[in-house]
Amino acid sequence: MPRPITAIIHQDALQHNLEIARKHMPNSKVFAVVKANAYGHGIERVYHAFHTADGFAFIDLDEGKRLRALGCNRQLLLLEGVFSFDDLYVCQKYQISFAIHSEHQIQWLEQFSQQHPEAKFDVFLKMNSGMNRLGFTPEEYSQVWHSISQITIIQSITHMTHFSDADGERFGQDGIVYQHEIFESITQKLEGKTSISNSAAILRHSKHLQSDYVRSGIMLYGSSPDYPTHDIQDWNLKPTMSLRSEIIAIQNIKAGDSVGYGSNFVAEYDMKIGVVACGYADGYQRISPTGTPVLVDSIRTQTIGRVSMDMLVVDLTSIRNAQIGSEVVLWGCSSQGAVLSIDEVARTSGTVGYELMCAVTARVNFVQSQ
Ligand SMILES: *Cc1c(COP(=O)(O)O)cnc(C)c1O
Numbered sequence: 001m002p003r004p005i006t007a008i009i010h011q012d013a014l015q016h017n018l019e020i021a022r023k024h025m026p027n028s029k030v031f032a033v034v035k036a037n038a039y040g041h042g043i044e045r046v047y048h049a050f051h052t053a054d055g056f057a058f059i060d061l062d063e064g065k066r067l068r069a070l071g072c073n074r075q076l077l078l079l080e081g082v083f084s085f086d087d088l089y090v091c092q093k094y095q096i097s098f099a100i101h102s103e104h105q106i107q108w109l110e111q112f113s114q115q116h117p118e119a120k121f122d123v124f125l126k127m128n129s130g131m132n133r134l135g136f137t138p139e140e141y142s143q144v145w146h147s148i149s150q151i152t153i154i155q156s157i158t159h160m161t162h163f164s165d166a167d168g169e170r171f172g173q174d175g176i177v178y179q180h181e182i183f184e185s186i187t188q189k190l191e192g193k194t195s196i197s198n199s200a201a202i203l204r205h206s207k208h209l210q211s212d213y214v215r216s217g218i219m220l221y222g223s224s225p226d227y228p229t230h231d232i233q234d235w236n237l238k239p240t241m242s243l244r245s246e247i248i249a250i251q252n253i254k255a256g257d258s259v260g261y262g263s264n265f266v267a268e269y270d271m272k273i274g275v276v277a278c279g280y281a282d283g284y285q286r287i288s289p290t291g292t293p294v295l296v297d298s299i300r301t302q303t304i305g306r307v308s309m310d311m312l313v314v315d316l317t318s319i320r321n322a323q324i325g326s327e328v329v330l331w332g333c334s335s336q337g338a339v340l341s342i343d344e345v346a347r348t349s350g351t352v353g354y355e356l357m358c359a360v361t362a363r364v365n366f367v368q369s370q
């Protein structure tokens with residue numbers, strides 16, 4: 001029998017969350033962001049639920065090939081653009097649109113244009129409106145736009161930027177303001193469609209931010225981009241991944257006994273504790289401290305002691321009926337429908353839902369369910 005740890009990917013929740021993105025942005029095309037193997041869910045396991053998305057965005061060309069292999073005929077977007085000249089051949093063959101964020105990518109395109117004048121690409125020109133990762137500065141943007149408009153193999157240019165603070169404030173102002181104003185002031189004077197919003201901007205700023213394409217990521221996977229200001233219930237999102245395992249051993253310990261490596265948890269009173277088949281080699285964070293919430297038989301309790309490679313320990317003192325084989329939910333929902341949000345687990349562990357879902361490892365048994 002395989003170890004009992006399982007990641008259940010909920011198809012109805014994926015579909016539901018995509019509909020929420022659409023409701024917020026009825027006038028935009030909604031791209032599903034499926035980078036990092038669909039935020040750890042597996043592209044093949046989310047594709048069917050997302051097949052009505054207007055397009056898909058990702059970072060790795062292989063992800064685009066996999067989408068085409070699944071029969072996807074929607075627009076595909078490589079968010080960081082190509083990493084080499086040869087990548088342009090892959091983009092041509094699989095009809096993948098791509099971002100252009102730097103001068104060296106333009107040189108590759110010019111070279112490709114000379115060698116393959118019949119090629120046709122739709123590109124997304126990235127403006128660095130303030131995040132300072134990728135893109136052309138607002139000062140140089142118009143000039144770059146004019147110069148790439150001359151490249152004959154480019155058949156459309158969409159203006160694109162990415163927010164650093166759509167989930168909150170920056171310097172006492174709504175976090176989108178500083179970037180949105182500069183982006184608008186420059187792109188208004190140029191032809192072309194626009195793509196700006198990520199999940200936080202879709203949920204929080206749909207009234208003020210209109211663009212032709214939105215790029216929804218984390219919200220589709222049932223995590224709130226601005227937790228704890230809002231949780232997934234506030235946004236009407238559903239968990240799409242449930243990480244579940246089972247109790248494989250039970251110990252009764254006395255006050256003064258310690259638990260696990262480093263003995264960093266010492267019982268203050270007599271306790272019943274359960275050992276769960278889930279450890280950091282499954283992607284559960286080793287850094288998750290004593291007190292991280294879990295559900296046992298749908299009842300909330302908490303981890304105690306250090307997470308080890310293959311196991312962690314939970315407090316069963318108040319869960320009378322817990323036994324070997326009892327269901328443990330690390331995040332997501334229990335088979336009875338109780339919910340433990342990934343955002344809450346992430347926060348206790350000093351990280352975000354994004355990181356937890358991406359970290360689940362290949363040895364976990366993945367299954368799809370309604
Ligand atoms: C990851 C990413 C997104 C999606 O962001 P979420 O916060 O997950 O919605 C959108 N645009 C770009 C450029 C990205 O890299």
